[in-house]
Amino acid sequence: MVGELLHNFNKKFGKFFFGNPNTLYYNIFNKYHKSLIAKKNGIGNEISEFINKGFFKTDIDSSEFCMKVSNCLKRQNIDNKKGYFQFEVDEEIKSHIINHINKDFSKILSEFEKFYNSRVAVAKVAIRRNYHLENTEKEVYSNNYHVDHYTYNHFKLFINLMDVNKNQGPLHIYSKKDTKKFLKINDYKDRSNYKNNELKKDLFVNSGKLGESMFANTTECLHKAGYVEKGFHRDVLFITFITVPDKIDAQENLFYYDKIFPQSIWNSKDGSEILKITKPKSLKKTISLFLKYYKNKIN
Numbered sequence: 001m002v003g004e005l006l007h008n009f010n011k012k013f014g015k016f017f018f019g020n021p022n023t024l025y026y027n028i029f030n031k032y033h034k035s036l037i038a039k040k041n042g043i044g045n046e047i048s049e050f051i052n053k054g055f056f057k058t059d060i061d062s063s064e065f066c067m068k069v070s071n072c073l074k075r076q077n078i079d080n081k082k083g084y085f086q087f088e089v090d091e092e093i094k095s096h097i098i099n100h101i102n103k104d105f106s107k108i109l110s111e112f113e114k115f116y117n118s119r120v121a122v123a124k125v126a127i128r129r130n131y132h133l134e135n136t137e138k139e140v141y142s143n144n145y146h147v148d149h150y151t152y153n154h155f156k157l158f159i160n161l162m163d164v165n166k167n168q169g170p171l172h173i174y175s176k177k178d179t180k181k182f183l184k185i186n187d188y189k190d191r192s193n194y195k196n197n198e199l200k201k202d203l204f205v206n207s208g209k210l211g212e213s214m215f216a217n218t219t220e221c222l223h224k225a226g227y228v229e230k231g232f233h234r235d236v237l238f239i240t241f242i243t244v245p246d247k248i249d250a251q252e253n254l255f256y257y258d259k260i261f262p263q264s265i266w267n268s269k270d271g272s273e274i275l276k277i278t279k280p281k282s283l284k285k286t287i288s289l290f291l292k293y294y295k296n297k298i299n
Contacts, residue, residue, distance in 0.1 A: 010283075019180030020220050021188060022147050025286045030152045030220070032290060037297050039117050046215075047111045050155075054176040055204070055216035058108060063211030065100040066161050069093055069237065073127070073161075080131050083140040087127040089266045097125060101239070101254055105157070108215075109241070109254060116153060117297040118243035121256040123154070123274040125265055126238045127161070130169055132230045139192065143225045145172075145182070146191035148218040151289070153243040154278040158206065159213040161235040169228035171206040171216075171236075178202040179222045188222075242278050245289060247296040 010024045018027040040051065049056040072093045078085050089097070101109075101122065113120050130141050148154060164170045174182050178199060188194040205226065206214055216223065228234055241254075248256060257274045258265055264272040280286040 015183055015188070019183065020147055020176070020222070021183065021190065022149055022219055025280075025283050026149070026151050026219070029286050029290055033152070033293060037117050037293055038115055039299065040115065043115050044111055046108060047115050050112075050215060050217060051115065052176075054179075054221040055173055055214055057206075057208070057212065057214040060104055060108070060213055061211055062100065062104070062159050062213055063209070065096060065104075066159065066211045066237075068096050069127070070161055070235070072096075073235070078129065080129075083131050083133050085129045085131075086267075086269060087129070089125055089127060093127070094125075094266060097237075097239075098255055106254070112155075112241070113243075113298065116243040117299055118153070118245065118293060119248050119250075119252065119256070119298070120241050120254065121244050121252075121274075122239060122254055122265060123242045123257065123277075124238075124240040124268060124272045126268075128236055128238065130225060130228050130234045130236075132228045132232065136227055141225050143169075143227060144191045145188070145194065145222045145224045147179075147220060147222060150219050150242075150275065150278040151280075151286075152217060152219045153245075153293070154219055154275065155241055156216050156218050157213060157239040157241065158216065159237040159239070160208055160210055161237055163208075163210050164234055164236075165207050166205065166226070167229040167232045168207075168234040169226035169232075170208075170234070171214075171223060172226050173204050173206065173216060173221050173223035174199070174202060175204070176217070176220050179220070182222055240272075240275065242274060243293070245277065245292040245296060 013024045014022045014027045046056045073087050076087055109120050133140055182199055186195040186197055261273045264274045280289045
């Protein structure tokens with residue numbers, strides 16, 4: 001009985017105290033991590049935007065990289081029966097991704113390391129194609145508003161593998177401030193129980209050209225996949241990062257976990273051993289994770 005009460009309290013009161021539908025425990029973790037571990041001094045405009053707003057588009061041109069990946073994807077047999085298709089990340093695609101992230105995203109990811117005061121590493125990579133859905137009331141590919149239930153040490157990079165406009169169903173996301181507003185106006189209870197009144201002036205729709213990219217705090221910002229219009233599809237590369245709670249050498253590259261959990265990074269469809277690091281299952285484990293980050297912070 002007590003355990004069930006605590007579970008419900010944890011599940012529901014993040015919205016009440018922090019203005020987002022993540023759990024109370026994770027929101028408390030985030031609050032104290034931001035005040036006692038994270039560093040806001042000396043960070044650039046992009047990370048400042050990430051802290052205050054919850055997302056930002058980069059100025060990195062990934063078009064050449066995306067063309068290489070798209071050419072590889074053409075060789076795969078596609079099944080569209082589920083409403084979406086997850087491509088296989090083969091060795092050639094894997095090589096392209098590792099080279100591109102290590103070369104072109106290393107500078108901005110080092111800025112994330114300064115802010116989080118921990119090393120950053122790739123936790124999961126997925127390439128998906130979303131299709132038109134006849135039944136728009138059914139959630140097939142995260143097309144209901146939600147946050148990702150992890151601590152905020154979990155964040156995502158989205159790279160457009162094609163030109164994306166409203167017909168392709170681009171990512172919809174609200175800032176941290178406007179997430180609070182959406183919850184109130186739409187009487188948001190959970191991802192399957194809320195009114196659906198879009199705040200059009202506040203909504204950010206991630207349309208853009210092939211090779212454009214954005215980082216997002218998906219644990220504190222409401223977001224969803226947009227609906228794909230009939231006759232269209234959307235191809236996107238998702239890369240999930242976490243901050244490493246262990247003390248690791250500064251020379252370790254961004255694919256540190258590839259040596260430890262290779263099957264979790266590439267082609268994992270149902271979760272990841274790495275992602276579990278930022279998803280503690282109890283208050284005790286949440287506190288333990290916080291203390292680990294504190295003990296092993298960079299500065």
